[in-house]
Amino acid sequence: MTSKLEKMFRGMVYVLPGVLFFSYQPLIHFGASESMNFEISLPLIWLVLFDLLVVVMGFKKRGFWRGILKHWVWLLLPLWLSLSVLWSLNSVRGLLTVGILWLVYLAGYGFLSFKSLFAEVGFREKFWKVFFGSALVVCVWCFLQCVLDLVGVPREYSLMCAGCTYQMFGFPHPNGFAIEPQFMGNLLLAPTLISGWLMLRNKKYLFVFFVLATTLFLTFSRGAIYALLVAVFVMVVWQVIETKKWKALSIWLAIVVSF
Numbered sequence: 001m002t003s004k005l006e007k008m009f010r011g012m013v014y015v016l017p018g019v020l021f022f023s024y025q026p027l028i029h030f031g032a033s034e035s036m037n038f039e040i041s042l043p044l045i046w047l048v049l050f051d052l053l054v055v056v057m058g059f060k061k062r063g064f065w066r067g068i069l070k071h072w073v074w075l076l077l078p079l080w081l082s083l084s085v086l087w088s089l090n091s092v093r094g095l096l097t098v099g100i101l102w103l104v105y106l107a108g109y110g111f112l113s114f115k116s117l118f119a120e121v122g123f124r125e126k127f128w129k130v131f132f133g134s135a136l137v138v139c140v141w142c143f144l145q146c147v148l149d150l151v152g153v154p155r156e157y158s159l160m161c162a163g164c165t166y167q168m169f170g171f172p173h174p175n176g177f178a179i180e181p182q183f184m185g186n187l188l189l190a191p192t193l194i195s196g197w198l199m200l201r202n203k204k205y206l207f208v209f210f211v212l213a214t215t216l217f218l219t220f221s222r223g224a225i226y227a228l229l230v231a232v233f234v235m236v237v238w239q240v241i242e243t244k245k246w247k248a249l250s251i252w253l254a255i256v257v258s259f
Contacts (some may be wrong), residue, residue: 005057006117012050012110013118014127018134019046021187024179025159030195036093038244047103059069066112071109074099078105135191139215142174142184146218173220185221192216193231200239200248209251 022042030038056063068075081098088094118124148158149165149172161180166172176184192212199205216224232251239248 005060008053009057009114009117010120010123011054012046014130016046016050016125017131017191018137019051020170021134021138022177023183023187024175025177033092036059036089044100047100047107050110051103051106054106056115057110061113067113068109074105078102132191132195135188136208136211138176138237139188139211142176142215142218143177146172153212169220173218174215175195175219181219182221182223185216185224186227187222188212188216188219189227189231192228193235196254197235199254200235200251206254210258213255217259221235226258 001192017044025040026042028040030040032038078098078101081101085091085094085098145158145160145164149155149160155162155165159175159177160172161175164173164181166176173181174184175181176187178184192209195205195209195212199209200212213228216228232255236251240246
């Protein structure tokens with residue numbers, strides 16, 4: 001396997017955390033039918049390009065394709081869903097949905113098959129910088145969205161959804177580059193929880209956790225907020241049992257302040 005392909009693989013992994021935040025903006029439109037819009041987002045473009053790279057790398061790695069058959073149990077769900085297209089009331093939508101599912105499965109298998117590439121010196125440090133850096137940049141945009149809404153900037157420029165403006169609840173709740181605040185809140189869950197877990201071991205992550213948690217609360221996504229609270233509860237219990245100390249409870253103070 002050439003070093004060029006390996007660099008491209010790692011590069012695609014580096015940009016993934018940032019790409020995921022652009023789930024709705026920008027979009028490439030291809031028209032619409034009676035039941036669906038034909039659109040492509042940045043995460044879908046990333047997924048297709050990443051899978052093409054995995055396929056090319058797969059032909060250069062011995063046993064790559066045999067490994068898929070070896071783990072055939074994981075193929076049962078996508079195979080069943082592929083068959084369900086036959087009796088789907090909307091065959092086009094069903095086919096596209098199943099196609100995306102297969103792309104996700106192939107990407108997951110690619111991560112598993114080439115996980116040795118993640119052992120490169122400095123990879124994790126670079127990845128976490130991009131992971132948290134992209135999340136913080138999006139948080140800044142979310143706060144800016146709120147300011148733009150309050151000063152009367154049209155939604156066409158602030159990218160706020162129709163139900164996100166301050167006229168609805170008395171305060172703006174940002175949707176970032178997602179279609180709704182609920183999706184934005186869910187996208188913030190992973191970086192918020194991981195930064196919280198790291199904060200319990202290193203206080204330098206306190207600022208990162210505070211900004212992420214504050215933005216998550218600002219989205220007013222109840223599902224994301226409930227998930228955050230339940231996950232932090234489990235995290236604290238685990239930490240207390242592991243360390244036999246109660247210092248982990250300090251994370252609740254950070255959550256209260258951010259709220």
